Amino acid sequence: MSPQAGATFWAEDQRKIHIQLRDPYLNEWEDNPYTKGVFMATLCHEIVHACQHLTGRNGFKVPHMEEDPECSRDEYYFDPMEVEARVLADYYSEKYTSDLI
Numbered sequence: 001m002s003p004q005a006g007a008t009f010w011a012e013d014q015r016k017i018h019i020q021l022r023d024p025y026l027n028e029w030e031d032n033p034y035t036k037g038v039f040m041a042t043l044c045h046e047i048v049h050a051c052q053h054l055t056g057r058n059g060f061k062v063p064h065m066e067e068d069p070e071c072s073r074d075e076y077y078f079d080p081m082e083v084e085a086r087v088l089a090d091y092y093s094e095k096y097t098s099d100l101i
């Protein structure tokens, strides 16, 4: 799944958070541990974004890492909130979902 496999949205009144995930089985992915693992990691990634919103956490930068201002993907990949979401998604996915896969 690509980084666009999930998204987190906040309601204007800030009272609701909507997490949207692409169902890999609707995209003809095989039912195997890899597919389940990617799906769980994507869910955890979006939950981290929800937690960032609820706690006011803004992620973190990778020290001494320069992004290419000409590359739009760099803007996404090195965004501090995305860096934190990727790091914690792997941690939460391994800790909380490995027994489910």
Ligand SMILES: [Zn+2]
Pocket (backbone or CB within 6 Å): 045, 049, 081, 082, 085
């Ligand atoms: Zn993200």
